[in-house]
Amino acid sequence: MNILVFVKRVPDTESKIRISREARAIVEEGLNFVISPNDEFAVEEAIRLKEAKGGQVTVLSVGPDEALVVLKKCLAMGADEAVLIKDEIKEAYDGRRIAVMIARAVEKKYPGADLLLFGKQSVGADNAQVPSMVAELVGLPQVNVVTKLEIEGGAGTACREIEGALEKVAFSLPAVISAQKGLNEPRYETLKGIMAAKKKVIPVVTLEELGLSGDDVAPQVEVVKMETPAGRQAGKIISGTPEEAARELARLLRHEAKII
Amino acid sequence: MILVFIETREGKIKKSSIETLGEAKRRADDLGTTLGAVLVGPGLDGLSLPLFVSGASRVFLLENGQFAQYSSQGFAAALHELVKEIAPRAVFFAATAMGKDLAPRLAAKLGAAVASDCVKIEVKEGKLEFTRPVYAGKALLTLRLKSAPAVATLRPNVFAPAAAQTAAGEVVKRSVEIPDGAIRGRVAEILKEKGEEIDVTEADVVISGGRGMKGPENFALLNELAAIVPRSAVGASRSAVDSGWIGHAHQVGQTGKTVSPNLYMAVGISGAIQHLAGMSSSKCIVAINKDPEAPIFKVADFGIVGDLFQVIPALKAELKKLFE
Numbered sequence: 082m083n084i085l086v087f088v089k090r091v092p093d094t095e096s097k098i099r100i101s102r103e104a105r106a107i108v109e110e111g112l113n114f115v116i117s118p119n120d121e122f123a124v125e126e127a128i129r130l131k132e133a134k135g136g137q138v139t140v141l142s143v144g145p146d147e148a149l150v151v152l153k154k155c156l157a158m159g160a161d162e163a164v165l166i167k168d169e170i171k172e173a174y175d176g177r178r179i180a181v182m183i184a185r186a187v188e189k190k191y192p193g194a195d196l197l198l199f200g201k202q203s204v205g206a207d208n209a210q211v212p213s214m215v216a217e218l219v220g221l222p223q224v225n226v227v228t229k230l231e232i233e234g235g236a237g238t239a240c241r242e243i244e245g246a247l248e249k250v251a252f253s254l255p256a257v258i259s260a261q262k263g264l265n266e267p268r269y270e271t272l273k274g275i276m277a278a279k280k281k282v283i284p285v286v287t288l289e290e291l292g293l294s295g296d297d298v299a300p301q302v303e304v305v306k307m308e309t310p311a312g313r314q315a316g317k318i319i320s321g322t323p324e325e326a327a328r329e330l331a332r333l334l335r336h337e338a339k340i341i
Numbered sequence: 342m343i344l345v346f347i348e349t350r351e352g353k354i355k356k357s358s359i360e361t362l363g364e365a366k367r368r369a370d371d372l373g374t375t376l377g378a379v380l381v382g383p384g385l386d387g388l389s390l391p392l393f394v395s396g397a398s399r400v401f402l403l404e405n406g407q408f409a410q411y412s413s414q415g416f417a418a419a420l421h422e423l424v425k426e427i428a429p430r431a432v433f434f435a436a437t438a439m440g441k442d443l444a445p446r447l448a449a450k451l452g453a454a455v456a457s458d459c460v461k462i463e464v465k466e467g468k469l470e471f472t473r474p475v476y477a478g479k480a481l482l483t484l485r486l487k488s489a490p491a492v493a494t495l496r497p498n499v500f501a502p503a504a505a506q507t508a509a510g511e512v513v514k515r516s517v518e519i520p521d522g523a524i525r526g527r528v529a530e531i532l533k534e535k536g537e538e539i540d541v542t543e544a545d546v547v548i549s550g551g552r553g554m555k556g557p558e559n560f561a562l563l564n565e566l567a568a569i570v571p572r573s574a575v576g577a578s579r580s581a582v583d584s585g586w587i588g589h590a591h592q593v594g595q596t597g598k599t600v601s602p603n604l605y606m607a608v609g610i611s612g613a614i615q616h617l618a619g620m621s622s623s624k625c626i627v628a629i630n631k632d633p634e635a636p637i638f639k640v641a642d643f644g645i646v647g648d649l650f651q652v653i654p655a656l657k658a659e660l661k662k663l664f665e
Contacts, residue, residue, distance in 0.1 A: 094595045094615045098479040107480060118596050174475065174482055176445060177454045204595060207475055208457045210445040213413065217449035222526030223413050225442050228589070238529065242590055243438035244540035245574075246533045248411070252526030262582075262596060263589040301454035301488040305470055308481045313621060316642035318633075326645045327655035330627065333643055335663055338625050340603045341546065341570060 082136035082232070084127040085191055086198045087183060087215075088120040088155060090148040091205035098309075105304045106171065116151045119200025121267040122260035126230060127198050128159040129265065134232070136195075137161050141186065143168050143179050149283055156278035157270035163283045164190075166291070173300035176210025181298055183211065184218035185291045199259040201226045209259075216257035224250045228263035342399075343369045344377045344429040344490075346420065347392060348439050354388060357435035357497035357543065359395060364462055364500040365433045366396035371464035374430060377401060379423060381416050381517075382408040393508035400510060405517045411439060412527035417446040419517045424451065429490050431469060436494035437542075448492040456484060456493040460601075460622065469493075477595035477618035497543055498601045499622075534588070541576045541593060546604045547623070549576035549593055550586075551616075553609020553630060553649055557586035562653045563608060569660045576600065576620075578610045594619035609649050612637030629653070 092098065092112045099108040116124075127138045140155040142148045143166045152163035166182055187194060197219075202209035209225070216223035228247070229240040235254050240247045242261055270278075288298060319326045319333070334341045343365045347358045362378060369376045378392040379401040389400040403419040424432060424447070432447065434440035436458045448455045456471035460481075463470045469491050472483045486492070541547050548563045548570075560575065567573040576593040577586070593600055595615035605623035610616060612628070612635055620626070621640055628641035629649050638644045645652055 092476065094477070096476075097614070098476045100480055107476070174484065175454050176457075177448065177452075177488075180445075180449060205476055207473075207477060208445075208455070209441050210448070210455050210457060213442060213445035214449040216413070217417065217446045222524075223442070223446070224526060226438065240532070241438070243531075244543055245538055246531050248438070248528050249530040249532060250526055251529040256526060261589075262592070301486060302456075303485045303487055305483040305485055308483070310474070310478060310481050310621065313626070313640040313642075315639045316626075316644065318638070318644045318646060320646075323645075323647055323651035323655045326647060327652055327659045330643055330645060330656060331659035331663055334604065334625070334627070338604075338642065340625050341660075341663065 082130055082134050082195045083191070083193055084130060084136060084138045084196045084198060085187065085194045086123050086127045086138060086140045086155070086160065088124065088140055088142050088151055089117045089203045090114050090142065090144050090151045091117045091203050094118065094204055100307050100309055102307065105307045107307065114147065116154055117200050117203045117205065119202060119204065119260060119262070122262060122264045123198040123200050124155050124158055124160060125265045125267040126260055130196070130232060139164065139191070141166060141183070143182050145169065152283050153278050154270060156281050157274040158268055159274060163281070165283055165285045167285050167287050170300065172206060173302055174206050174208065174304065175300045175302040176206070176208040176214055178298040178300055180211045180214030180218060182288065182291065182293065183215050185293055186286065187215070187219050189291055195254050197221070197255070197257045199257070201259045201261045212257050212259040221255050221257050222252040223257040224252060225259040226261045227258050228261050230258060230264065342375045342377045342427060342429040343431045343433060344379055344424065344427070346432065346434045346440065346443070347378050347380045348435060348437060349380065349382060349388065352384065354391060355435065355437065357437055359391065359502045360497065360500040361433050361435045361495045362392065362395045362397065363503035364495060366503040368462055368464055368469065372430065372467070375399070377427070377429065379403060379420065381419050389512050390508060393510045394505050395503045396506045398510045400512050402512065402514045403517050404514065405519055407519055407524065410528040412524045413442050413446050414526065415519055415524045416443055417450060418519070418523065420447050421450045422517070424490065431491040431493065434494045436496050440494050444492055444494050451490065451492070453488040453490060453492050454486050456486060456491070458496050459493050460496050460499050462493070474599065477599060477615070478621055479618055496601060539572060539574045541574045541591060541600050542598050544572055544574035544602050546570050546573035547576045547593065547600050547602045548573060548606045548608065549578065549610060550581055550608050551578035551610030552580045554581060554586065560587055566653065566657055566660065569657065569664050571664070578616050607637050607641070608653065610637055611635045612640065
């Protein structure tokens with residue numbers, strides 16, 4: 082199987098996010114960046130499929146040179162190759178422009194890919210747009226938020242999370258799948274993997290090489306403002322025995338907050 | 342026109358679609374435009390009335406027997422034909438599993454950008470402005486879409502339904518052709534967890550357990566509370582999920598689900614930054630934890646410092662009195 086995995090460099094989930102109101106953006110200085118956690122499930126699934134069925138795993142990322150670190154990690158996990166699609170524009174919160182780049186790269190460089198794997202959403206922009214958009218642009222079926230994937234021959238089934246249930250989707254390859262927690266347990270890089278990854282060269286593809294102009298990938302999202310959400314105030318601590326506290330809580334919820 | 346995709350499950354319109362229609366009605370009024378609703382499937386007759394009551398002036402029924410099962414390719418193709426024809430100013434979806442799957446697929450056909458998971462929509466200078474949480478709610482982004490139509494998904498449990506309108510309007514029924522081979526992925530089956538109906542993203546009340554629950558068997562305590570309180574669901578912190586105490590579909594937080602219920606009860610949850618990101622937009626937060634220094638108390642409207650294994654049974658008795 083020829084598998085492509087798409088990963089994104091995002092601020093660590095433990096980060097406190099600071100905002101520059103003037104720049105209408107987050108302050109990147111001092112942030113620790115990591116591979117988006119959902120993307121790790123996609124990388125792991127690709128490697129497992131390769132181990133089971135043979136083939137090739139290529140990991141791609143759209144972003145600045147700094148995203149090379151994330152690609153190195155994927156190589157150390159066991160991906161065969163990695164490619165950076167270089168995008169000089171900072172986070173624009175516009176999934177469409179990223180999808181246009183990925184779709185073009187797939188069509189131009191990987192027309193024989195069997196499976197395109199993504200995380201269900203980047204932890205950051207939280208758009209959950211790119212997998213569906215790429216699927217449409219390349220003309221493939223999609224299954225998003227997948228917690229179980231089975232591939233047999235030229236077809237597969239995937240279970241995806243919906244409200245209060247799982248949806249089992251049958252599809253034919255090639256296809257787009259986005260991974261959700263529960264799909265697998267991502268492996269740690271081994272020392273051997275890290276050493277091997279160090280030696281690998283990661284090619285950098287420019288948008289010109291993909292035949293894309295500035296207009297093709299111009300952000301269609303105009304950021305009006307970026308703000309810190311209004312903080313919550315610590316409320317009332319209810320004292321007393323467990324029974325007293327429970328009674329008072331029930332009273333407050335019903336008669337003061339009026340929410341139950 | 343603002344066009345709203347109306348999602349049905351088992352022949353019923355989803356509550357989040359009615360919320361989305363309500364917000365679309367208010368914004369359509371601001372813009373001085375009309376409101377349309379579109380349903381996809383077989384057997385849509387009889388579903389139009391509540392949409393007219395919510396203020397829609399036209400309801401489009403896109404019918405094909407193959408739409409009995411959801412397919413992103415089929416649904417997106419059907420919507421695309423309609424959108425090309427009626428050229429709405431905006432297309433709104435509820436940010437449900439289906440809406441999040443479908444909206445970007447339709448948008449890609451239209452060459453349009455999407456505002457995902459919006460929590461506020463305003464009209465400024467005659468333009469729609471969308472506000473949405475990013476970094477799992479650690480920041481709020483307000484944006485305008487330069488591309489047209491404006492495609493947006495709206496977070497469930499955030500927007501109010503419209504005030505009831507005089508139900509009047511036009512039903513436009515279309516049968517949709519699907520070329521052979523156009524749909525290469527479709528739902529084969531829906532697998533339900535036993536007895537579970539409401540997802541944490543849709544519940545009015547979410548009762549979540551964390552590390553303090555000490556083990557999977559104790560989640561029964563929370564299930565018992567949820568059984569008493571109407572429209573409630575059980576959630577969990579990442580550490581409870583990672584310990585295998587409860588399925589990941591219940592996880593609330595940055596790597597799980599973001600919820601905005603009327604009431605969020607954090608039981609034995611310390612309140613790591615990733616968890617707070619996923620539930621801070623809840624209308625009322627209750628924390629029950631034995632550690633008075635737990636960060637969860639800093640965001641809680643009501644807190645009880647105590648042993649959850651004593652407090653929860655007492656609370657169960659009190660809630661029983663309220664609901665029975």
